[in-house]
Amino acid sequence: xxxxxxxxxxxxxxxxxxxxxxxxxxxxxxxxxxxxxxxxxxxxxxxxxxxxxxxxxxxxxxxxxxxxxxxxxxxxxxxxxxxxxxxxxxxxxxxxxxxxxxxxxxxxxxxxxxxxxxx
Numbered sequence: 193x194x195x196x197x198x199x200x201x202x203x204x205x206x207x208x209x210x211x212x213x214x215x216x217x218x219x220x221x222x223x224x225x226x227x228x229x230x231x232x233x234x235x236x237x238x239x240x241x242x243x244x245x246x247x248x249x250x251x252x253x254x255x256x257x258x259x260x261x262x263x264x265x266x267x268x269x270x271x272x273x274x275x276x277x278x279x280x281x282x283x284x285x286x287x288x289x290x291x292x293x294x295x296x297x298x299x300x301x302x303x304x305x306x307x308x309x310x311x
Contacts, residue, residue, distance in 0.1 A: 235307060242300050253293045260285055 260282045267279040 238307060239304065242304060246297065246300050249293065249296050253289060257286060257289055260289075 264279055264282045264286065267276065267282075272279055
């Protein structure tokens with residue numbers, strides 16, 4: 193291709209008269225927008241799934257801890273001392289399970305923060 197033909201194509205592309213160059217630009221932009229939309233949908237689906245897992249873990253923890261909380265409250269209000277073996281055991285179980293739940297929340301939040309940093 194001669195120098196004059198390249199200059200003519202460049203001038204046509206810059207002035208908007210070259211339909212082929214415009215089509216290539218439109219296709220490239222369309223692909224970039226579609227990829228960004230796909231990433232946004234995937235991020236939203238991941239966020240919903242993580243929220244569902246956290247809600248399920250919370251409800252499971254409440255389900256597991258309700259009898260223990262009830263037993264500790266019943267023991268304390270019925271006159272037993274806090275350092276009796278059953279009350280102390282249930283208190284330790286409540287503490288451990290609460291710590292596990294807190295660690296789960298921290299892990300999910302840190303994962304969400306890492307996912308948001310990627311985009």
